[in-house]
Structure formats: C-alpha cells, structure tokens
Amino acid sequence: MSRTLFCLAALAGAPSSGLPAQTPVARIDQFLARHLKEIPVPGFSAVVVKDGKVIFSRGYGVEVLGQSRPLTSRSPIAIGSQTKSFTAVALMRLVEQGKVDLDQPVVKYLPWFRTADRRGGEITIRMLITNTSGLPSQDRWLFDRDSDEGAIERGVRDLSRVPLVRAPGKSFEYANENWTVAGAVITAVTGKPYSTYLQDDVLGPLGMSHSSTALARFPAIGALWGHLATMDGVVPARPRFIAVALPAGSELRVSADDMGKYLAMFLNYGRTDSGRLLSEASVRKLYVSATTTTASMPEMGMLNAKVGYALGWLVGQADGRTLIHHGGDAITMGSWTVIDTAHRVAASLLYNGPALDAYRYPSKIWVVNNLLHLALGEPVTDFGLPKEKDPTLNSWELPDSLAGRYLGTYLAEEGQKLVISREAKGSGLRLDIALGSMSTSYHVDFASEASAVLRNISLNPVVAFTIAPGGRVTGLAGGLPGGVYRRRSETELARVRAWRSPSGRLGVELPRQWEVQWSGERFTARDPADSATVVTGSLAATGDTVPPAGAAPRLESIGRYEWKRWWSAAGGRQRSATFARDGGAVISLTVDAPAGRLTAVLRDVLVPLQQTIEVGAER
Numbered sequence: 001m002s003r004t005l006f007c008l009a010a011l012a013g014a015p016s017s018g019l020p021a022q023t024p025v026a027r028i029d030q031f032l033a034r035h036l037k038e039i040p041v042p043g044f045s046a047v048v049v050k051d052g053k054v055i056f057s058r059g060y061g062v063e064v065l066g067q068s069r070p071l072t073s074r075s076p077i078a079i080g081s082q083t084k085s086f087t088a089v090a091l092m093r094l095v096e097q098g099k100v101d102l103d104q105p106v107v108k109y110l111p112w113f114r115t116a117d118r119r120g121g122e123i124t125i126r127m128l129i130t131n132t133s134g135l136p137s138q139d140r141w142l143f144d145r146d147s148d149e150g151a152i153e154r155g156v157r158d159l160s161r162v163p164l165v166r167a168p169g170k171s172f173e174y175a176n177e178n179w180t181v182a183g184a185v186i187t188a189v190t191g192k193p194y195s196t197y198l199q200d201d202v203l204g205p206l207g208m209s210h211s212s213t214a215l216a217r218f219p220a221i222g223a224l225w226g227h228l229a230t231m232d233g234v235v236p237a238r239p240r241f242i243a244v245a246l247p248a249g250s251e252l253r254v255s256a257d258d259m260g261k262y263l264a265m266f267l268n269y270g271r272t273d274s275g276r277l278l279s280e281a282s283v284r285k286l287y288v289s290a291t292t293t294t295a296s297m298p299e300m301g302m303l304n305a306k307v308g309y310a311l312g313w314l315v316g317q318a319d320g321r322t323l324i325h326h327g328g329d330a331i332t333m334g335s336w337t338v339i340d341t342a343h344r345v346a347a348s349l350l351y352n353g354p355a356l357d358a359y360r361y362p363s364k365i366w367v368v369n370n371l372l373h374l375a376l377g378e379p380v381t382d383f384g385l386p387k388e389k390d391p392t393l394n395s396w397e398l399p400d401s402l403a404g405r406y407l408g409t410y411l412a413e414e415g416q417k418l419v420i421s422r423e424a425k426g427s428g429l430r431l432d433i434a435l436g437s438m439s440t441s442y443h444v445d446f447a448s449e450a451s452a453v454l455r456n457i458s459l460n461p462v463v464a465f466t467i468a469p470g471g472r473v474t475g476l477a478g479g480l481p482g483g484v485y486r487r488r489s490e491t492e493l494a495r496v497r498a499w500r501s502p503s504g505r506l507g508v509e510l511p512r513q514w515e516v517q518w519s520g521e522r523f524t525a526r527d528p529a530d531s532a533t534v535v536t537g538s539l540a541a542t543g544d545t546v547p548p549a550g551a552a553p554r555l556e557s558i559g560r561y562e563w564k565r566w567w568s569a570a571g572g573r574q575r576s577a578t579f580a581r582d583g584g585a586v587i588s589l590t591v592d593a594p595a596g597r598l599t600a601v602l603r604d605v606l607v608p609l610q611q612t613i614e615v616g617a618e619r
Contacts, residue, residue, distance in 0.1 A: 028056050028374045032367075036060045039361050040233050040457050041353030043071035045256035046367075048347045048375050052268040054260035055375065063224055063352065064236050074210050076223045076253035077350040079335040080328020083213070083249035084179055085286070086202055086262075088129050088312030090186055092282045093201050099189050102126040109185045113156065116163040123168045125185060128178040129311050130290035134164035137175035139481075140414070141244045145583030145615070147215055149193040151244040156184045158562070172291040172309060176248035183247025194246050205277055206265060208258035213251050215241050223253040226332030227353040229458035231430070231443050234353050237332040240438070249328050256350055259337070263346040266339055286311045287324055287341070299358035300365060301387045313339075318369060318383045327364060329355045331438070336364035340372055347371035354458045359390035361457075392453045392460060398446040400427050405473045406444070406465070409493065412482030415559030415611055420444065434614070435481060454480075496608070499523065506539045506587075507614035511605060533593040533601055539615060543586030545579040558610040561587070567598075574598040578606070582615045589613075 022030075032046055043061025047054060059072040094100040102125045106113050114120055119134065127133040141155055159177065166173065183194040190197045195214035203211050210221050217223075227234035242250040254262075265271065270278035289308025295316075296303055308315040313324050324339040334355050339346040349368045356363075366384030373380055403422070406429060410418045418433040429444040431454055442454035442461075454461050461479025468474050475486040496509045501521050508523065510516060516525045522538040545564055547553045553564045561580035568575045576598060578589045589609065591601050 024375050024377055025056050028371060029058065031370065031374060031380070032058070032060055035362065035367060039353075039356060041351055041356070042227065042234065043075075043352040045071060045073055045075060045077065045350045045352075046348065046371065047073070047256040047260040047263070048345070048371050049260055049263040049267055050345045050375050052264050052271075052344065054257075054264060057256045057260050059256065061352070065227060065234060066236070071224075071352055073256040074222075075352075076210050076212070076218075076221050076255050077335065077352055078224070078226060078328075078330035078333040079249065079252055079254050079259075079350060080330040080333070081176075081249040082254075082326050082328040082335050082337055082348075083247070083252040084129070085312035085326055085337075086198060086252065087179055087182055087186070087247045088286055089278065090198055090202050091125065091129065091182060092278055092286065092311070094186070094189055096279060096282060100125060100185070102129075106181060106185065109188050110156070110181075113181070113184075114160040116161055119164050119168055120159075123181075125182065126290065126311075127169050128182045128185075130309055131172055131174050131178055132169050132291055133175070133178050133181075134166045134168045134170070135159065135173075135175050135177045135181075136162065136165040137173055137177065138162070139176055141176075141180075141242065144242050144244050145240060146581060147241040147243050147584050149187075149195060149243050149246065152180055152183050152187065152194060152246065155244040156181050172293045174309075176245055179248035180245060186247070198252075202277070203258075205274070206258070206261045206272055207274070208254070208261055210255040211258040212253055213246050215243075215251070218253065221253065224333065224352055226330070228332055228438060229354040229440060229456050231441050231456045233457065237438065250330065254335075254350065256348065259348045259350065263337070263339065263348065267341070267344050267346055287313060287315060289315045298388060298391065299386050300363050300384050301382065303387075319373075319381050323369070325365065325368075334364065336368045338365070338368045338372060343372070343376060345372050345375050347375070356457060357455075357460055359386055392445075392447070392462065394445075394447050396447055398429075398449070402449065402471075403427070403429060405467075405471060408490075409488045410476060410485035411488055411612065412485045413559075413611075414482050415561070415613070416480075416482035416485075417612070417614075418480070418485060433480060434616075501539070505616060506537075507616070508537060508609055509612045510535070510609065530597070533591070533597055535589070535591050535601070535605060535609075537587070537589045537609075539582070539585050539587055541585060543579055543588045544577070545581075545586060558607060559613065561610070561613075563610060569595070576602060576606070578610070580610075585615070587613065587615065 042065040045059040048056040057073040059075055061071050063069045063071045063075055091100055095102060105121060106123050107121055123133045186197055187194055198213055212221055225239050226237045228237045265277055269280040269283045270276050287310050289310045292306055292308045295305045295307045313326055315324055321340060321342060325337060327336040328334055334351045337348040347368050349364050363384045369383050370380040406420050418431055420429055420431050423430045431442045431444050433440055442456050444452050445455050446452045450467055451464050463476045463478030465473050466475040473487055477484040495512055497512045498509050499516050500507045501518055506521050510525050514525050514527050516523055525535045547566045553566045556563045556565060563578050563580045565576060565578045572595050574593055574595055576591045580587045591606055593601050
C-alpha cells in the first residue's frame with residue numbers, strides 16, 4: 001500500500017524539470033486516471049467544486065464491464081447513504097416552510113407510528129436524522145425487492161414489533177431505519193411519494209437532470225446497475241430496486257455533473273444559479289454535530305477517532321482541518337463526498353462497483369480527500385490509508401484432512417442460504433451465498449478450526465464456526481446477512497428435493513417422495529401415499545392477501561418473510577392459506593388436508609418450505 005501512495009504522490013507533485021507547471025485540474029485528471037488502473041472496478045466518476053464553482057467533472061472507464069460504452073460525468077450512479085444528506089435537505093425545506101419542526105415527535109406527523117415499547121412516542125424528527133432515536137440497526141430490508149414506494153410506510157409500520165435498544169436522544173447508533181421513518185414523514189406532510197417530493201423540491205430546483213430515485217425515470221436518465229464483487233474481480237449486477245430504503249440511500253442515482261451542482265449549493269450556503277434552495281442558517285444547521293462517537297476503522301488509518309454526526313453528514317478532523325463528509329455503499333455501487341468549508345472546496349467520487357478491501361486498494365475517502373488537496377495546489381497525504389498491515393492476515397492453514405467437516409449447505413433463520421465447497425483449483429474452500437437476486441463468493445481463509453475470514457475483493461467478514469464434541473461442524477455466525485446459520489445435515493437434505501419453476505424464479509423444497517407439477521409460477525404437490533392432502537403455491541403479481549369475512553389473520557415471521565395466515569374448515573377438511581410479499585409479487589402457499597392431518601403437514605412440510613423458499617430473477 002505504501003508503494004501505491006508514493007507513486008501517486010509523485011504523480012501529483014512537482015512536474016519534471018524543464019516542463020511547465022501542471023494545473024490543479026491536470027493533476028487531478030492524472031491522479032484519477034492512475035487510480036482507475038489500480039482498482040478492480042470498471043469505472044467511476046468524480047467532481048471537484050472550488051469557491052462555489054465546478055472546476056472538474058469527468059468519468060473514467062466503462063459503464064458495464066465487457067462493454068465499450070464509456071462512463072461519463074453524466075452517468076447516474078447509486079450513491080448509497082449519501083442520500084441521507086438529500087433527505088435532510090428535503091426536511092429542512094419543509095422546516096423553512098413551517099410544515100415540520102425537527103424537535104416535534106414523529107407521532108405528530110405519523111399518528112400511527114409505534115415501536116415495541118412506549119418510548120417510541122418520544123422519538124423526534126431530529127433524533128431520526130442524527131441517528132439518536134434508539135432504533136436498532138437491523139437492515140432486514142436489505143434484500144427486499146418491493147419496488148412500490150408504499151413499502152416505505154409498510155416498513156415503518158413493521159417497526160411496531162421492534163423494541164428500542166437505548167433511550168431516545170441519549171446516544172448514537174447509525175441505523176437506516178431512522179431514515180425510512182423520516183421518508184414516511186415527508187410523504188405524510190407533503191402528500192407526495194418520497195421520490196416525487198425529492199424530484200420536485202430538491203433535484204429539480206438544483207437542475208439535477210441526470211439524477212433520480214424514482215424507478216420509472218431510470219430508463220430516461222440511463223441509470224446504472226453497477227457490479228457485484230467476486231473473489232478476484234467484479235461481474236455486472238442484475239437490475240434490482242429496494243423501495244423501502246429510498247430515504248436512507250438504497251437507490252438514488254446521481255451523475256458527477258449533478259453532484260457538482262449539489263456541492264456548489266452547499267459551498268454557497270444555499271444559493272443556486274436560479275435562486276435559493278435553503279437559507280444560509282439552514283445550511284449551517286446541517287453541519288452542526290448532534291452527537292459525537294468514537295470511530296475505529298484501522299483499514300482507513302483511523303484509531304479511536306472522534307467523529308460527530310450532524311444532519312445527514314459526518315464531521316471530523318483530517319490533515320489539520322475540519323471535514324464534512326459522508327460515504328455510501330449500495331452493494332453494487334458506492335460513493336464518498338468531502339466538503340471543506342474553510343477552504344471552500346468539495347469533491348465527490350462515484351464508484352460503479354462494490355466497496356473495496358481497503359487493505360488492498362486505496363479507500364474512497366483517501367481519494368476524495370486528496371482531490372481537495374490537489375484542487376488547492378497541495379501534495380497528497382496518507383489520510384484514509386491503513387497505517388498497519390491487515391490484522392486478519394495469518395499463516396495458519398486448515399489441514400486438508402479436516403476440510404470435509406465444513407462442506408455443505410447452511411441455512412439462516414431468516415432464510416438466507418450459503419454453500420461451502422472445495423475450490424476448483426487447489427485445496428481451499430469457497431463460500432457462496434445467495435441474497436435474493438444477488439450472489440457473492442468468498443475464499444474461506446481459516447485463522448483456526450473455529451474461525452475464518454471470508455475474502456474477496458470487497459469487504460472481508462469474519463465468521464466463527466460452531467463445532468460440536470467430536471469435531472462435527474454444526475453452523476457458523478458472524479458478519480454475513482442472516483447472522484446465525486445452521487449446517488443442514490445429510491439426513492435432513494436426503495429427506496427433501498429442490499424444485500424450481502420453469503422460469504427459475506420460484507424455488508421450493510418439498511419431501512423427496514412427493515410429486516410436483518408446475519404450471520408457470522404455480523405448483524401443486526402431493527404425497528403419493530396421501531393423495532387427499534394437497535399443497536399448492538404460486539408467485540403472482542397479485543394475490544388474496546385479504547382474509548375472508550370472519551377470519552382473523554395471524555402474522556408469522558418465518559425465513560425471510562412476514563407471512564399472513566388464516567384457517568378454514570368445512571366438510572371434514574381443513575385449509576390453511578398463507579401469503580407473503582416479495583417485491584411487487586405475492587407468494588401464496590396453501591394446504592388442503594383431511595381433518596386431523598393439517599397440523600402435521602404444517603409442521604413437517606409447510607414451515608420448512610417457508611424457511612427455504614427462494615424468489616430470484618428469471619434465468
């Protein structure tokens with residue numbers, strides 16, 4: 001890593017003897033051109049603003065790996081959690097209009113808002129956008145595929161079953177859930193969907209014509225979908241859209257040119273080319289830290305650093321000056337922005353790929369911080385680079401005689417699945433995990449028999465294996481979505497068979513001896529030894545999720561989904577109808593059985609089916 005730093009520092013420094021001095025813009029261009037060669041991301045864009053004017057905006061590389069279309073300063077890239085600053089600006093606009101008071105409780109604007117304990121009524125708007133509400137960071141919506149913006153309200157209503165983990169307003173916990181609630185408040189106050197209000201009152205007035213968080217506008221602006229990490233590179237990502245987390249940063253696409261207009265507004269304290277978006281007082285309030293926390297990110301050279309969280313912005317010290325900044329990771333794309341108000345300079349870096357391992361590749365904050373230095377005619381610094389080697393590196397090797405203990409399929413309570421298998425080359429193991437329409441692979445780098453680091457070009461989560469007496473591996477837990485996984489035994493797997501619909505979208509597991517018939521995305525299944533019992537299921541754009549008259553639905557959290565279930569009985573038969581939403585579709589599962597058989601079928605067939613059901617993209 002130090003060799004990379006020295007090369008880039010030389011590139012950005014004084015010119016060769018006898019050559020004219022390079023301008024800051026030329027040095028920035030050379031710095032970024034070299035950065036593209038050092039990373040496994042196919043492209044990115046960057047913008048630099050100085051004294052309220054854009055001095056540099058350019059794209060590098062290509063929009064899609066393997067294709068020739070260049071990535072430009074007009075290419076819309078998902079900025080992830082930088083969206084939080086846009087949500088804060090949107091709220092501040094409403095504050096200036098007298099429609100929102102940041103210190104009023106959420107229930108003033110959402111009378112139905114509840115958490116699992118009474119303290120939810122104490123949460124204010126300010127607590128939401130300073131991450132001090134007490135709501136825990138769970139991100140259960142991370143792999144949701146609901147593209148309807150009504151998912152925002154549904155997600156907030158689901159918080160009625162979530163207890164607070166700290167008293168409102170007393171301490172900090174970064175939680176995307178806070179911002180989803182803030183988005184619901186915006187919709188309730190304005191009567192507009194979040195994306196519509198953001199377009200009408202923030203993006204539009206700023207002239208951000210190649211930016212949007214509305215799925216319907218993505219084709220018109222040419223929105224990118226990014227790239228997924230593999231063990232040694234990236235692959236193009238399939239389109240996906242997570243509406244529930246729009247205000248937190250799941251989908252907002254922004255071009256470098258448009259980000260320049262946004263940053264110019266901040267450096268000009270609310271003024272734009274066409275007037276004012278915010279008052280100077282409002283912009284200054286966005287920068288005031290409401291809480292301070294200690295950040296330890298050794299991969300970026302930060303050990304016990306004091307960082308404040310303001311309204312959608314982090315505030316900290318670097319190179320002897322105060323920086324206002326925020327990063328974002330939308331899994332397949334990401335960004336980082338830094339503002340230095342004292343020197344009136346700001347910059348953004350928009351990545352067309354996943355977050356990278358900061359021990360192997362220069363971090364985005366290092367790049368952006370040095371864009372500021374270069375714009376000011378200063379040399380690059382090492383802020384944002386690790387000051388020590390990766391502490392997870394080790395020389396321990398898993399004996400090949402033990403590798404077989406780890407092979408197999410693992411299942412999380414939330415329904416995520418992973419498979420550990422032997423690598424195609426060598427004696428190592430690999431872990432493949434399917435997360436909705438996305439999948440990721442890792443090399444399993446063992447630190448001991450009970451722990452390992454999962455490595456690819458991106459983030460490197462640490463996992464711990466559960467090992468029973470006798471050496472049998474029974475599960476793993478750690479930094480993967482889903483949390484705790486249990487290893488499925490050979491006996492369990494021998495009892496079931498996996499089936500997929502003809503399109504590949506719907507995947508189910510049923511007892512191995514059962515017969516299954518498919519018609520599109522609908523299946524009918526029977527046990528040949530009990531033909532009177534029938535299980536049916538389907539994936540459709542709509543479904544009967546409204547209970548019949550007199551039926552009281554029961555809510556159940558099984559696998560990845562929240563299910564609604566109700567029962568009926570007539571003519572010596574019993575019926576269970578079960579429904580769950582997956583994106584814009586409805587999963588329907590029903591069991592029709594003779595009286596006395598229903599309970600056993602629910603226990604032995606339906607609940608395991610609900611735990612393992614998979615909905616993915618068409619093949």
